[in-house]
Amino acid sequence: MRVLITGGAGFIGSNLMWTLLTGDYQVGVIDDYSTGHFENMHPAAWSRTLDITGPDLAAAVAEFAPDAVVHLAAQTSVPVSVADPVRDRLVNVEGTRAVARAAAAAGARRMLSASSAAVYGEPEMVPLVETALKRPENPYGRSKLEAESVLAEELRGTATDFASLRFANVFGPRQDAQGEGGVVAIFASRMQAKETPTLYGTGAQTRDFIYVGDVVSAIMSALDAPQALALEGPDGPAYNVSTGTELTIDELASALRLITHYFGGIEKRPAREGDIERSALDPAKAQVAFGWQARAPFETALGRTVGWFAR
Ligand SMILES: NC(=O)c1ccc[n+]([C@@H]2O[C@H](COP(=O)([O-])OP(=O)(O)OC[C@H]3O[C@@H](n4cnc5c(N)ncnc54)[C@H](O)[C@@H]3O)[C@@H](O)[C@H]2O)c1
Numbered sequence: 047m048r049v050l051i052t053g054g055a056g057f058i059g060s061n062l063m064w065t066l067l068t069g070d071y072q073v074g075v076i077d078d079y080s081t082g083h084f085e086n087m088h089p090a091a092w093s094r095t096l097d098i099t100g101p102d103l104a105a106a107v108a109e110f111a112p113d114a115v116v117h118l119a120a121q122t123s124v125p126v127s128v129a130d131p132v133r134d135r136l137v138n139v140e141g142t143r144a145v146a147r148a149a150a151a152a153g154a155r156r157m158l159s160a161s162s163a164a165v166y167g168e169p170e171m172v173p174l175v176e177t178a179l180k181r182p183e184n185p186y187g188r189s190k191l192e193a194e195s196v197l198a199e200e201l202r203g204t205a206t207d208f209a210s211l212r213f214a215n216v217f218g219p220r221q222d223a224q225g226e227g228g229v230v231a232i233f234a235s236r237m238q239a240k241e242t243p244t245l246y247g248t249g250a251q252t253r254d255f256i257y258v259g260d261v262v263s264a265i266m267s268a269l270d271a272p273q274a275l276a277l278e279g280p281d282g283p284a285y286n287v288s289t290g291t292e293l294t295i296d297e298l299a300s301a302l303r304l305i306t307h308y309f310g311g312i313e314k315r316p317a318r319e320g321d322i323e324r325s326a327l328d329p330a331k332a333q334v335a336f337g338w339q340a341r342a343p344f345e346t347a348l349g350r351t352v353g354w355f356a357r
Contacts (some may be wrong), residue, residue, distance in 0.1 A: 055082025
């Protein structure tokens with residue numbers, strides 16, 4: 047199968063690329079390297095350096111002629127989305143539209159597009175099912191939600207089946223610990239270096255942490271699903287990719303302390319605006335639709351992540 051990954055030089059995309067290339071897949075990557083890294087690239091991958099919102103996208107997608115497109119390229123930082131919502135919307139909404147059009151024009155059989163737990167905002171229930179109320183708290187969450195509608199707008203009724211995969215809090219090797227990276231990456235790299243990590247909020251807030259290896263296997267299961275994934279209704283094509291389990295940030299910090307042998311302090315600061323108190327997504331729909339569930343034991347996955355930051 048020929049799989050084109052937009053954002054393939056980034057955290058999730060590069061993990062997907064390296065896994066696909068151990069199997070019977072040809073992989074193409076489109077990335078502008080705005081947050082991705084050349085070091086993440088596999089030498090056997092076809093690649094083009096370009097912006098998904100630019101004029102060269104359709105020709106590049108047609109040239110690779112994918113059977114499936116996994117769309118991961120995005121503006122992924124919440125603070126950046128607050129500082130520049132116009133740019134955030136351009137990349138996340140219009141970028142998704144452009145990739146969907148190019149995928150359909152190139153005859154791709156399926157497009158999977160990365161969405162996020164951020165589309166829900168503060169949850170009305172835990173764990174959240176796909177049809178739950180959507181009250182995104184920031185421009186990033188809003189653009190991800192609009193991108194889901196745009197995906198359906200462009201692909202409903204075409205020969206390209208589609209799905210939006212709502213990832214929970216993903217962690218693992220190759221995640222950026224710089225700037226606004228994930229809390230696991232930041233804590234793991236700071237504790238590893240025996241530097242004091244900063245925790246925003248009380249530490250009692252919860253997240254649904256999912257290992258990147260499980261996200262890769264969710265994407266591969268969705269690529270292989272024999273039946274259509276674009277079900278009817280606004281949330282029909284949406285699937286949570288998550289563990290369904292809540293972990294507090296304090297619990298995460300304790301687990302990381304043991305693995306990194308960090309027994310120094312943790313600086314606590316007030317919660318940032320828009321930070322939600324609880325988050326967990328119910329993964330049952332993905333399990334029924336494409337037979338996937340998260341399997342990585344949490345401690346082992348954390349250990350592998352810390353090992354990567356210790357290189
Ligand atoms: N990491 C998480 O916890 C998480 C959670 C929920 C959803 N997601 C979504 O998963 C996807 C991948 O996230 P990630 O954590 O790997 O982020 P990342 O920043 O590591 O990867 C994004 C990649 O897209 C590229 N990119 C950005 N804008 C581009 C553009 N205009 N044209 C071409 N390439 C562009 C970047 O260079 C980078 O390589 C994103 O859509 C993100 O919103 C991630």
